[in-house]
Amino acid sequence: QVQLVESGGGVVQPGRSLRLSCAASRFTFSSYAMDWVRQAPGKGLEWVALISYDGSNKYYADSVKGRFTISRDNSKNTLYLQMNSLRDEDTAVYYCAKPGSSGRYDAFDIWGQGTMVTVSS
């Protein structure tokens, strides 16, 4: 069964950094673009970032542009999100998500269980 497992969440002070990981299994990870989506407590879903299958193209939400970096290691079937200069408003559950097809853009058919990031002093 296709699976995504996030890790790396925790409590961090404002201005500090954190790196999230998403381990993929049971599908050809290197053939798919991948995304990060977040959800603040009690709020809706917010798309965060997308990386193409080979890492050559990256796209970000305006709210994280210049602070967050999406990357991947296809040899390890792992997606990353480096989060710098964290703010209170970055507090959220962070999900990695897989598009349904190997094109750049598609609906997310598989989601991880999420990892909680809390930014607080």
Added chain:
Amino acid sequence: DIQMTQSPSSLSASVGDRVTITCRASQGINNYLVWYQQKPGKVPKLLIYAASTLQSGVPSRFSGSGSGTDFTLTISSLQPEDVATYYCQKYNSAPLTFGGGTKVEI
């Protein structure tokens, strides 16, 4: 950037009712529109993609329609297990913006 606006933000209906949720894009997105269901405390689940294609395993009481800027999710006969928040999302290009969500209650 294209904005996605859902309405209503919440609704309450009875079991067996027909429920309709709308999603409007600020610019045309053809049919690159997906609907997700998120039950309390759970991960979002893909219901309908390409505006009207039912994901495998999703009950047939769910349907989607629309193209361009106006889209609709319909639950033909609301069931207790349909209590959830429903989100639309565009996926024609980045940013892959979500609508604000519609909370459905019984």
